[in-house]
Amino acid sequence: MIDELDRRVIAALQLNGRASWNSVSRWVGASETTAQRRYQVLRERKLVHVVGALELDRTESGSSMLVRVHAKPGKGLELAELLAACPETRFLAVVTGTADLIVDFVAEDNEQLMRLLFTDLPGAHLITSTECVAVLRNFTSAAMWDTGLLPPEATADLRSATFAPPFDREDWDQAPQALSPLERAVAGALAEDGRTPVSALARRLERSESSVSRALERLVERGALHFRTLVDPALLGYQAEFMVWLSVEPDRLDAAGRQLARHPGTKFLAASTGRFNLVGHMVLPRRSDLFRYTSEVIGALPGLNASDVTVHLATVKGAWTRLDQSG
Numbered sequence: 001m002i003d004e005l006d007r008r009v010i011a012a013l014q015l016n017g018r019a020s021w022n023s024v025s026r027w028v029g030a031s032e033t034t035a036q037r038r039y040q041v042l043r044e045r046k047l048v049h050v051v052g053a054l055e056l057d058r059t060e061s062g063s064s065m066l067v068r069v070h071a072k073p074g075k076g077l078e079l080a081e082l083l084a085a086c087p088e089t090r091f092l093a094v095v096t097g098t099a100d101l102i103v104d105f106v107a108e109d110n111e112q113l114m115r116l117l118f119t120d121l122p123g124a125h126l127i128t129s130t131e132c133v134a135v136l137r138n139f140t141s142a143a144m145w146d147t148g149l150l151p152p153e154a155t156a157d158l159r160s161a162t163f164a165p166p167f168d169r170e171d172w173d174q175a176p177q178a179l180s181p182l183e184r185a186v187a188g189a190l191a192e193d194g195r196t197p198v199s200a201l202a203r204r205l206e207r208s209e210s211s212v213s214r215a216l217e218r219l220v221e222r223g224a225l226h227f228r229t230l231v232d233p234a235l236l237g238y239q240a241e242f243m244v245w246l247s248v249e250p251d252r253l254d255a256a257g258r259q260l261a262r263h264p265g266t267k268f269l270a271a272s273t274g275r276f277n278l279v280g281h282m283v284l285p286r287r288s289d290l291f292r293y294t295s296e297v298i299g300a301l302p303g304l305n306a307s308d309v310t311v312h313l314a315t316v317k318g319a320w321t322r323l324d325q326s327g
Contacts (some may be wrong), residue, residue: 017143027151049231053228054227055189062107068131071101071128079101088116090104096310133279145267245310247276
């Protein structure tokens with residue numbers, strides 16, 4: 001579906017979704033015009049989406065609840081459609097293993113969460129059981145994942161210190177700063193298209209370019225806003241996409257999280273509540289790699305008591321964006 005140049009363009013944007021085409025062209029082996037044209041074609045085909053995504057624990061924008069859902073036999077895809085349409089659904093994957101669907105709900109407060117889970121859950125008549133895991137703190141997020149398709153020099157060139165993993169940021173345990181009305185408006189516009197130029201944002205928001213530019217810089221510098229490049233990992237050579245659900249001794253949780261966050265296949269990793277207190281979203285080149293991964297990577301984590309794996313069959317929604325071509 002795509003060629004090697006397309007993959008390099010995607011890899012560069014994964015490192016920095018708002019990188020200039022001049023910077024991207026240095027690492028993909030093509031002119032600025034060619035790199036930009038390739039991206040536009042990929043975007044029009046709905047194979048790639050670049051979006052701005054707020055970090056919840058840096059912005060008081062809500063809390064995340066991962067829900068493992070079991071559907072009635074033969075009703076999984078119908079249920080997935082209903083849940084994907086829910087505005088509180090940030091992420092949804094159809095999986096196989098000990099669950100049928102994995103859904104990430106984001107709620108502003110406990111009242112909204114209770115209403116969603118206990119009274120207004122879409123497709124409740126198609127669900128046999130659920131298990132909720134509250135996300136407490138990220139060790140790393142998908143915006144920080146490196147595809148490995150470009151050399152380390154590209155990472156250093158395209159990224160800045162603001163891309164440091166959460167556990168390496170000295171300010172991560174500080175209280176989050178509330179967003180100003182302009183910052184929230186800028187983030188909202190970039191959630192639709194993360195590469196929207198500042199000039200276009202200013203016109204849309206009816207503000208000066210300088211004020212919009214400063215607001216964007218503040219969001220990025222505080223680690224409040226990251227730019228996600230949403231793409232099917234299979235297009236980049238990663239045929240195995242899965243989530244790990246781990247039970248780790250509490251006094252070893254931080255060490256285990258830091259260790260697993262550094263693995264090149266880790267896209268997302270967070271500490272959580274429930275019987276699984278460490279949850280991650282991972283990719284590997286081949287499905288067969290899962291055997292060695294579970295024994296050599298998961299098995300080597302300090303304080304590990306139990307583990308579970310759910311393998312993705314399809315990712316329907318990510319960063320509030322429909323990822324399937326029919327969306």
